[in-house]
Amino acid sequence: MSTQVPEKTESETETETETERTETPGDRRRAEKRARQKGTTEAQETTETDEESIHLKVFRYDPEIEGKMEPRFDDFHVPFTKGMTVLDALMLARDRFDTTLTFRHSCRQAICGSDALFINGTQRLGCKTQISDLEEPVRVEPLPHAEVVKDLVVDMEHFYDQMHAVEPYFQTNEAPSDELQEQHQSRENREKIKMSTRCIWCGACMSSCNIAAGDNEYLGPAALNKAFRFAMDKREGEDMREHRFEILDQEHGVWRCQTQFSCTNVCPKDIPLTEHIQELKRSAVKNNLKFW
Amino acid sequence: MYEHDVIVVGAGGAGLRAAIAAHEEGADVALVTKLHPVRSHTGAAEGGINAAIRDGDSWEDHAYDTMKGSDYLGDAPAIETLCQDSPKETIQLEHWGMAFSREDDGSVSQRPFGGLSFPRTTYAGAETGHHLLHTMYEQVVKRGIQVYDEWYVTRLAVTNQDDPAERDCHGVIAYDIKSGKIEGFTAKNGVILTTGGLGQVFDHTTNAVANTGDGAAMAYRAGVPLEDMEFIQFHPTTLPSTGVLISEGVRGEGGILYNSEGERFMFEHGYANNEGELASRDVVARAELTEVNNGRGINDEYVHLDMRHLGEERIIDRLENILHLAEDFEGVNALEEPMPVKPGQHYAMGGIETDENGETCISGLYAAGECACVSVHGANRLGGNALPELIVFGARAGRHAAGKDLGTPEITTGKTEDTEIGELDTPVEPGAVGTPEDAVADGGTTMAQPSQTVETALEAERARVERLLERDEGVQQAELRAKLQKSMTANVNVFRNEEGLKQALRDIREVREEYENVYVNDPSRTFNTDLIHTIEMRNLIDLAEAITLGALVRDEFRGAHWRQENQERRDDVWLKHTLLSWEDGTPELWFKPTILEGEDGEYEPKIRSY
Numbered sequence: 001m002s003t004q005v006p007e008k009t010e011s012e013t014e015t016e017t018e019t020e021r022t023e024t025p026g027d028r029r030r031a032e033k034r035a036r037q038k039g040t041t042e043a044q045e046t047t048e049t050d051e052e053s054i055h056l057k058v059f060r061y062d063p064e065i066e067g068k069m070e071p072r073f074d075d076f077h078v079p080f081t082k083g084m085t086v087l088d089a090l091m092l093a094r095d096r097f098d099t100t101l102t103f104r105h106s107c108r109q110a111i112c113g114s115d116a117l118f119i120n121g122t123q124r125l126g127c128k129t130q131i132s133d134l135e136e137p138v139r140v141e142p143l144p145h146a147e148v149v150k151d152l153v154v155d156m157e158h159f160y161d162q163m164h165a166v167e168p169y170f171q172t173n174e175a176p177s178d179e180l181q182e183q184h185q186s187r188e189n190r191e192k193i194k195m196s197t198r199c200i201w202c203g204a205c206m207s208s209c210n211i212a213a214g215d216n217e218y219l220g221p222a223a224l225n226k227a228f229r230f231a232m233d234k235r236e237g238e239d240m241r242e243h244r245f246e247i248l249d250q251e252h253g254v255w256r257c258q259t260q261f262s263c264t265n266v267c268p269k270d271i272p273l274t275e276h277i278q279e280l281k282r283s284a285v286k287n288n289l290k291f292w
Numbered sequence: 293m294y295e296h297d298v299i300v301v302g303a304g305g306a307g308l309r310a311a312i313a314a315h316e317e318g319a320d321v322a323l324v325t326k327l328h329p330v331r332s333h334t335g336a337a338e339g340g341i342n343a344a345i346r347d348g349d350s351w352e353d354h355a356y357d358t359m360k361g362s363d364y365l366g367d368a369p370a371i372e373t374l375c376q377d378s379p380k381e382t383i384q385l386e387h388w389g390m391a392f393s394r395e396d397d398g399s400v401s402q403r404p405f406g407g408l409s410f411p412r413t414t415y416a417g418a419e420t421g422h423h424l425l426h427t428m429y430e431q432v433v434k435r436g437i438q439v440y441d442e443w444y445v446t447r448l449a450v451t452n453q454d455d456p457a458e459r460d461c462h463g464v465i466a467y468d469i470k471s472g473k474i475e476g477f478t479a480k481n482g483v484i485l486t487t488g489g490l491g492q493v494f495d496h497t498t499n500a501v502a503n504t505g506d507g508a509a510m511a512y513r514a515g516v517p518l519e520d521m522e523f524i525q526f527h528p529t530t531l532p533s534t535g536v537l538i539s540e541g542v543r544g545e546g547g548i549l550y551n552s553e554g555e556r557f558m559f560e561h562g563y564a565n566n567e568g569e570l571a572s573r574d575v576v577a578r579a580e581l582t583e584v585n586n587g588r589g590i591n592d593e594y595v596h597l598d599m600r601h602l603g604e605e606r607i608i609d610r611l612e613n614i615l616h617l618a619e620d621f622e623g624v625n626a627l628e629e630p631m632p633v634k635p636g637q638h639y640a641m642g643g644i645e646t647d648e649n650g651e652t653c654i655s656g657l658y659a660a661g662e663c664a665c666v667s668v669h670g671a672n673r674l675g676g677n678a679l680p681e682l683i684v685f686g687a688r689a690g691r692h693a694a695g696k697d698l699g700t701p702e703i704t705t706g707k708t709e710d711t712e713i714g715e716l717d718t719p720v721e722p723g724a725v726g727t728p729e730d731a732v733a734d735g736g737t738t739m740a741q742p743s744q745t746v747e748t749a750l751e752a753e754r755a756r757v758e759r760l761l762e763r764d765e766g767v768q769q770a771e772l773r774a775k776l777q778k779s780m781t782a783n784v785n786v787f788r789n790e791e792g793l794k795q796a797l798r799d800i801r802e803v804r805e806e807y808e809n810v811y812v813n814d815p816s817r818t819f820n821t822d823l824i825h826t827i828e829m830r831n832l833i834d835l836a837e838a839i840t841l842g843a844l845v846r847d848e849f850r851g852a853h854w855r856q857e858n859q860e861r862r863d864d865v866w867l868k869h870t871l872l873s874w875e876d877g878t879p880e881l882w883f884k885p886t887i888l889e890g891e892d893g894e895y896e897p898k899i900r901s902y
Contacts, residue, residue: 095770100814106500112331128620150819169430170389184398197391
């Protein structure tokens with residue numbers, strides 16, 4: 001019943017994300033904000049431009065409704081307001097023009113990870129992508145390399161399966177038996193795993209990964225990052241570390257990564273995924289020379 | 293038909309903890325959630341977990357602070373349980389590997405928070421909830437606990453005796469969002485509601501879009517009273533354009549609030565001469581709005597929260613997430629400029645009436661976390677007390693539902709011989725307007741067989757969804773939702789008065805009547821979010837009404853509930869909880885006294901000064 005998103009070329013992801021930026025989107029927004037606060041004349045001009053509309057091209061598909069089974073793009077023109085995000089625009093389009101438009105979203109503050117989308121050719125969270133940072137028309141598609149359930153909703157089962165495959169839970173024989181006694185961890189060790197613990201399971205990295213696209217069994221960047229989080233946590237102990245490397249040091253484990261950095265480029269939480277995977281490779285080599 | 297011993301509805305902090313606890317007691321437990329567990333709103337909690345784990349601190353001090361913070365509307369047995377259990381529950385998370393921030397000696401860090409006499413807020417950066425949620429979900433995966441994700445529970449299967457105290461809950465009815473199937477779930481031991489907040493009743497909220505109070509509304513319609521619904525917490529520091537939360541941790545670490553004249557108004561205008569920015573949340577929220585109303589706000593809307601002086605190193609170490617939020621959602625570099633902040637709806641202190649074991653007056657029906665009201669927060673929740681509430685009462689509900697004996701609770705539920713019935717003076721007839729949707733409530737059978745109760749509820753739910761999908765003209769939920777949220781924010785906000793509350797009731801009544809003609813535009817069975825939002829909308833109406841009725845009835849000023857006409861706390865009349873019961877759709881009001889008697893004597897109500 002499901003279908004792959006059509007016409008997706010893998011190189012799109014690469015080129016978009018490697019674009020050199022002299023000023024960050026944040027710099028630009030702040031400059032606009034300052035200009036806005038300077039005087040009333042400018043403020044009025046801003047108000048006028050606020051009434052502009054934004055042009056969205058949104059991917060549509062429904063497996064059971066006649067006329068929607070053939071994937072297509074719908075155009076929406078929604079009123080633009082300063083600070084509007086892609087998620088805001090989608091919600092407006094849905095609530096005002098077409099309530100059948102379907103997408104996942106919840107926290108709208110970049111922590112629930114449910115609205116990762118393919119926006120102008122890059123994996124991003126809809127809620128933390130400012131419309132003002134994008135070129136029009138803004139093209140919104142479901143995450144590539146996943147089955148489309150309906151419109152912008154993709155099946156996440158495979159992603160969850162890969163996450164679960166690395167035993168994504170703390171395991172130690174060294175926890176204190178006293179229920180009130182802490183198991184100490186050095187600040188340094190906490191710092192080491194800090195970035196890896198920030199993963200929100202949005203799936204952007206997995207969707208951007210060419211290797212994962214071609215090898216369904218590859219654990220992929222998110223799961224490997226999760227494995228890094230535990231493998232580098234010294235509280236787990238040496239035995240468990242060895243066990244973890246047995247899982248990673250396999251044909252579809254760390255060695256599949258080809259250091260393309262696409263995962264790192266798209267991660268909305270700035271996790272250095274590629275770096276983490278390389279460090280796991282180094283550790284695997286040190287543990288037990290074995291190349292796949 | 294699915295069957296488990298314990299069914300947990302919702303998979304945020306309280307739900308995950310309940311499921312783990314029930315599993316540890318040997319129960320076959322399932323989590324049913326309309327999101328996926330890691331998408332739950334507990335992940336957005338930032339500040340931390342209050343737990344007396346250090347020398348020089350004690351659970352008694354934590355309990356005292358919480359009683360005072362609650363403005364003496366919290367129940368002592370619940371508060372003492374919270375403070376006694378929190379240390380072991382917090383260390384339990386640590387043993388499960390949670391990435392707490394650490395001190396130089398490797399022990400977990402704690403920091404000061406508003407209204408606390410000791411820096412007992414245990415934290416993981418400014419993203420404590422994210423770590424707590426993921427750590428517990430990891431434990432659920434480890435234990436192989438069954439998760440039905442993206443299954444939306446829309447109805448409880450409860451028997452239909454006249455007296456709610458004689459009713460039994462035998463399961464739930466859930467809608468598989470992906471396929472559109474509606475199925476019954478039988479719970480042999482019990483159903484635990486852990487569905488979280490109801491922030492979507494308001495239009496400026498820190499809450500997720502999914503926080504529509506489903507559990508509270510379903511329990512209410514099944515006959516469980518809602519307790520203290522008027523007490524809605526407005527967090528003093530949310531970003532003006534989106535409602536995104538800026539953690540109290542910023543003020544805990546030394547962040548300062550300024551008005552448009554550059555004054556540190558908490559001190560300079562005498563709102564809290566001792567604690568300043570670290571006074572409790574209700575005090576700070578009112579102070580900010582008073583500044584704005586007196587013309588000292590910025591752009592007539594907000595004030596500034598400044599943390600630049602803390603230094604980049606400390607900010608990165610303890611509040612890094614705040615930098616990202618300010619940048620992404622307000623376009624402000626908080627290392628270089630102050631952040632704009634204003635109060636926003638944040639937390640429902642009231643909810644489903646439960647005892648310390650999480651049980652409601654309906655046998656086999658439990659609730660824990662934000663959707664519940666065991667009454668640990670009373671009239672005002674202290675920052676850092678929500679996360680311990682989730683894990684402490686989540687665990688207790690899970691154990692009790694799985695059959696463990698937790699002793700006789702001191703808090704009573706449901707009506708008793710001493711129940712004082714109240715009177716409602718409302719400008720409109722609230723409650724039901726006599727539709728099929730209302731008539732069936734959420735129960736519907738007196739049958740002895742659990743499976744028959746579930747079957748009956750299943751048929752009723754299938755019929756309701758069928759009706760919503762078949763109708764092809766009328767009004768759509770988005771329009772109604774916007775109307776309701778706007779009225780609630782205008783009339784039932786930080787500052788309240790009788791006229792405004794009555795206006796809100798009129799608006800709610802209008803929305804309720806219009807909801808009779810609501811229709812779902814999307815005919816698809818596949819991932820029909822239009823249908824989901826329409827079912828949620830019904831829950832928002834019932835909860836908005838309960839909040840507003842409570843606020844109208846309570847003619848005093850206590851904690852987060854400020855009334856223009858009544859500027860004093862009236863302990864002679866109001867040291868009691870408001871309760872609303874669903875009597876065939878017409879809310880009935882009654883009261884029960886606050887329990888001030890603790891293990892070591894009675895908590896003496898004092899003036900709250902900070």
